[in-house]
Every structure is written in structure tokens, then in C-alpha cells.
Amino acid sequence: MYLFIKGKVDVVSLIPAIFMTLMTVVYILNAKIGFNISLYITYIVDAVITIILIAIFFMKAA
Incomplete structure (x- = not known):
């Protein structure tokens, strides 16, 4: 989540x-x-389940 919030390349993780x-x-x-x-x-x-968890991740990080 740190990489996503800071605008770094988060695809690696x-x-x-x-x-x-x-x-x-x-x-x-x-x-x-x-x-x-x-x-x-x-x-x-x-x-x-995986799609729901990814959506939760991006909603919390935004």
C-alpha cells in the first residue's frame, strides 16, 4: 500500500x-x-474473492 500511496511502481509487489x-x-x-x-x-x-480483496485494497489506499 505504501508504494501505491506514494505513486511509485507498485506492480512489482x-x-x-x-x-x-x-x-x-x-x-x-x-x-x-x-x-x-x-x-x-x-x-x-x-x-x-480475489477481485473483492483487490477492490478493497484500492478503495482503502485511495
């Missing part, structure tokens, strides 16, 4: 953060110790 958010949510939703949801539904729910 934003892309890996988005990727790790995707992978973490997929694991939690799909793993047997998590919610054990099918992989197809997991990807759809994961995309929605």
Missing part, C-alpha cells in the same frame, strides 16, 4: 501478492482440511 492470494484461497477452499469444495467451484469462488 502487486502481481505476486495477487498470485499468492489466489493460491491460498484455492488451497483453503479445495483442501480436505479446508472446505473440501470441488475444484471447478473453487476457481469461480476464488476469482470473486
Whole structure:
């Protein structure tokens, strides 16, 4: 958030953060110790959750 607020290049840290958010949510939703949801539904729910989290990030930073 610091880089975004200061107007610096934030893509360097934003892309890996988005990727790790995707992978973490997929694991939690799909793993047997998590919610054990099918992989197809997991990807759809994961995309929605990640978009919501990115929107929250940009709204808080603005």
C-alpha cells in the first residue's frame, strides 16, 4: 500500500501478492482440511474473492 500511496511502481509487489492470494484461497477452499469444495467451484469462488480483496485494497489506499 505504501508504494501505491506514494505513486511509485507498485506492480512489482502487486502481481505476486495477487498470485499468492489466489493460491491460498484455492488451497483453503479445495483442501480436505479446508472446505473440501470441488475444484471447478473453487476457481469461480476464488476469482470473486480475489477481485473483492483487490477492490478493497484500492478503495482503502485511495
